[in-house]
Amino acid sequence: GQNIDQPTEMTATEGAIVQINCTYQTSGFNGLFWYQQHAGEAPTFLSYNVLDGLEEKGRFSSFLSRSKGYSYLLLKELQMKDSASYLCAVLGGGATNKLIFGTGTLLAVQP
């Protein structure tokens, strides 16, 4: 089966660091994506990991462990505008390579 789990909601303080975890069990794996989605808007690409390890991009970093079926998104120096849903998605293998999404983590950044 296909299963992607992430926390439903998280709260953090402006200027702090927050880590959003994602675990997955999928029949195929061609990489893991993190997207940011503000209410009523399109998902926007944050990161893509296909190999184990940490990818850093400015205030955002993403980590992948394929053996553990685990990823996290790390947000540093939180800003109010980071309040959004963060979607973990696995690019499934096979002919279609479709994205399989978790339900998203709604992050609220408080002053």
Added chain:
Amino acid sequence: NAGVMQNPRHLVRRRGQEARLRCSPMKGHSHVYWYRQLPEEGLKFMVYLQKENIIDESGMPKERFSAEFPKEGPSILRIQQVVRGDSAAYFCASSPPDRQTEAFFGQGTRLTVV
């Protein structure tokens, strides 16, 4: 290079009417994916199309829903005889051939069935 364009952004239909959602992929992209996002839920894959071909429609409901991506023109997601449960945001993503890691999403069409 314009992004993925979806129209309309908002669509209101009465129960029993038809809804047509359009998606124009980015220039050079020949692969289109449709996803549905129900309130308080994650995005769910519906269908994957290439020009004039449906590659995977495993996420499409068996009845009332259809999709096409003609040689010319946008991809169309068609919902016949809409019901309240069809109310959702429908997102389209496009990618170049064989480079699905470069998929970009459109702004979505928010369908409300009254």
